[in-house]
Amino acid sequence: MNPFEEDKIPAIDKLTYSSPKTATLAMGCFWSPESLFGSIGGVIRTRVGFAGGTTENPTYRTLADHIETVQLDFDPEQILYAQLLENFFAHHTPTKEPRKRQYTSAIFYHSPEQKQAAHEAMKAAEVRLEQKVMTEVLPYQVFYLAEERHQKWKLRRVPAVLNELQKIYPKEEAFNNSTAVARVNGYLGGNGEKERFMEEMGSLGLSYPVQQTLLAHFLAKDLGDLPFKG
Template identity: 50%
Template structure:
C-alpha cells in the first residue's frame, strides 16, 4: 500500500511490562503502522481499518478486542469522527475502543508477517535478504510483499514497485502470478 513504510505485530494497551503471547496480561494484540503522511493520510488508514473487520462484533477477550491507539489529540478526533460516521452510515454500534497510545511491545518473531509465512519460497528469499529478524520485521519490502500476499494493494502498484523489493526474477514472477490470480 503506497505510503505504508512498515508494519509490526505486537501488544499494547495494558499495564504488564514486556508481555508475550503466552503472558499477555491485559494487553491487546495489535498492528503498529509506520506511514508517510504525504502519501497516505491517517483518515485513509482509518477507512482501511474499518473496512478490514467487523467493528460491531463483541470481542471474545481483551487480547482480541478492536482498538485504535491514538498518539495525539488530532488522531483521537479523527478516529472518533470516523467511528461516528461509520455508525451512522451502517446503522450499527461500533465496539472499537479508541485509546491513548502508551507503549507498544513487538510480538515474537513467529507472529510477524503471517501471510508471508504461508508462501515458503517468498519467505525464504526475503529472509535471505534480511537475515536479521529486526531488519526483516522493519523492512518496507517485506511489509509490502506480506500485504500483496494477503491480497491488499493493486496489481498496478505492485508492478510499479516490485523491482525495488530486491527479489529474484523467479520470486517476482511468483508474486506477480499470485496477484494476477487475485485481481483478475
C-alpha cells in the same frame, strides 16, 4: 555498508521520508491487518505486537489484558491518517463484542489530532453501518513487539519468497523495518491494488522466479482464493 551490500538493498527501501508518523491499531487477530496495511502506498513499515494492557512484557501465550495490535509507520505526504482509519473500519467488524479481550477493536492515538480523527472516523462508520461501533479509542502508552514467528505472517507461509528476503535482511530488526518486506507480506495476503503491485514489483529486491511466485499469489485473490480474514 559496502557497495556490494548496498546493491542488494531493494530500491523501495532506499527511499527517504521527511516526517514519518506512527499509527497503532487493533482489529482482531493481527496477522491479516499487518498484511492489509503493508500493501498500502505510503505505509513505510509494519510490525505486530501487544498493547492496551497493564501486564509488562506480554507474550502471545501470556497476553493477560493486552490486545493483538498492528503498528505501522507511514508518510503523511502520501497517505493521511484518516485514510488509514477508513481502511481500518472497512476491513473488520467493529460492531460486535470481541470473543476475547485480545481481539478487541481499538485505536491507540499518538496525538490530539489522531484522537480527533479516530472519533470522526467512528462516527462516519456508525452512519455507514447503521450500528453502534464498539471500537475503543485509547491513548497510546506502550507497544510490546510480538515474537518473530508472528511478524509478516503471510510471508512466512511462502518459504521461497521468505528465504530470498531473509538473504537480503538476515537480521530480524532490518527484516521487519523493510518496506519491501511489508509490501510483499501484503501482496502475498492478496491485498493491495493491482496497478501499484505491478509498478512496485521490480523494486522489491526479488529475482524473476520469485517475482512470478509473488504474482501468482497476488492474482489468486481475483479467483476468491485469498479472502481477507480479520
